[in-house]
Amino acid sequence: MPSQTKQHILDTALALFNAQGTGPVSTNHIAEVAGISPGNLYYHYRSKQDIIRALFEQLYAQTDTRLVLPADRLPTVADLLALVRTNFDIMADYRFIYRELLALLGQDDALHERHLSIRQRGYDGFREIVAALSAAGVLSPLEDATVTRLADLCWLISEFWLANLEISGQALTDAALAHGLTLMMQVISPHLAPADV
Amino acid sequence: MPSQTKQHILDTALALFNAQGTGPVSTNHIAEVAGISPGNLYYHYRSKQDIIRALFEQLYAQTDTRLVLPADRLPTVADLLALVRTNFDIMADYRFIYRELLALLGQDDALHERHLSIRQRGYDGFREIVAALSAAGVLSPLEDATVTRLADLCWLISEFWLANLEISGQALTDAALAHGLTLMMQVISPHLAPADV
DNA sequence: GTCTATATCGCGATAGAC
DNA sequence: GTCTATCGCGATATAGAC
Structure with missing residues (x-):
């Protein structure tokens, strides 16, 4: 500490x-x-770069502690949405990182490598959730390539929806963030399994 | 000139x-x-900022001349994909802008305003294409809110797929860019109208 | 239009007293 | 751990000769 x-x-x-x-x-x-x-x-x-690195580490610690699924049961679509919503909040707290990410990583190889491995964990998590939803019967059975594409799309929304709002000059209101979640539902809903009888 | x-x-x-x-x-x-x-x-x-502004204007000129739909017929899904593919190429040429966009806009109010209006044109274009596809019967009839969400998703892919590749350390190969297009198809295909007859 | 020379500024970073 | 003082550098930008 x-x-x-x-x-x-x-x-x-x-x-x-x-x-x-x-x-x-x-x-x-x-x-x-x-x-x-x-x-x-x-x-x-x-150095100044040292401060920036420390802030990245704070961000990583936040994602580690706050981006977790309930361990005692299978994940639901609501869990997925809640996870992304929490991610939005964390990203908003560390806005400057997402605003300048590529520039910051491009000037610091060690940081870039570190970021890649953290990021990979996040992406793998998404893929596992989608696969678990399919296995649990929440989503219809999916081919591997489809799981990948759905995970990619969820990831894209999760990582870039905030940037999209900022670039288009919109405030990070609750409603604007919620719209990001409806986009995720738009992607997922065609694959929801018909309700059990 | x-x-x-x-x-x-x-x-x-x-x-x-x-x-x-x-x-x-x-x-x-x-x-x-x-x-x-x-x-x-x-x-x-x-000033240095003056050079940056001039490069933004070059980019806008490129999008104006190269991001156009065939005017003599209704748009197709292939047109949409080709448009996004061309956009990828333009964005790759002006990588630094997309890498630092929020930082660059945040430090130059005039540029930010200019960028917003150009960007709005692009987004409206996407919305019109989706609406036109639906009107032409290529896509099933869609509610307005659905048109908006599909356009939002296409836009998100179009604007951020390159950044996603760069952040994850992947090269901007043809295959990687093409995968972005398959994501767009993943979004659209559930709404393709059944073939005639 | 292009060059050389230079003014001015503030940055990142360090030394050494306390 | 914290301060004051300062070094050295390179940045943007300008002046004036050619």
Whole structure:
């Protein structure tokens, strides 16, 4: 667990990055808003990139603890929707990461590799949920290629719906996020199994 | 039409931005690679942001001239796929824009506004194609809300499939791009009207 | 239109006192 | 752990000769 000051630097940096982006926000700026000296900031983090990496790790920790399925039963479509909704909330908290992701990863090979492995876990999770829904009879039996495509589409919505809202100038309201979930239902519903009698 | 040097600056900047991102590429760097002096660069463009704006305008011009439907007949599903495929190619040419879009727009209000209006045209186009497919009987009759959702999904694939490939570390191969098109078919095919007769 | 030279600024990062 | 002071660099952008 980080010291108070160390965490305070992260909190301040996150707020500034989300508001202005990583480019225009300097370490001096972060230190000033955090109410500490630039030297002190560099005592806790050796570089600006180090702060960014720490924020990525915070994000990963959030996804690990909050993006979980109930372990005591088979997953439902509602579970899938709830998972994506939670993901939207986490992504909103770390907006700057998703706004600049490709630029940030392109400038830091270690981070890129780390991100790839975390991301793979998330994608595999989606694929397993879709396969489990099919196995449980919630969805009609599906070919492997179809499972993959449905998982790809759910993933695409989950990862990019927020960016789409932001680019089109819409606020991240509850209703706007919920529309993303209806898109997911639009993808899935043609494959729902007929209700049991 | 821009002068030779002016265009040469744009070409050089585009190549460098695509390779390294806008942040690490300085105007000095652009001038050096272009084989001109920094002062000359500033004779043609008053700022780095001015160069970026000019590249956005080049992109818009490309979409205007290349993203068109055949005007002499009703659109087909193949037309829709071809349109998206062409869009993939254009986006690949201007990768840096899509990699940094939210950061670039967030730092330039005029550009953001301009981008919104261009983007709206694109989205409306998608909605019209889906509606036209339904009206032409290619797709079964659809409710308005369904047309919107299908257009949203096609749009999401069209705008973010490339980013998804890049983030997951995949090369922009023909096969990878084609998979994006199969995702679009996955969305559309449940609504294809039964063949006549 | 193009160059050379330069002004100005602020950034990331470090040294050393406390 | 925190501060003050500062180094060194490279960035954007301009002035003025050619």
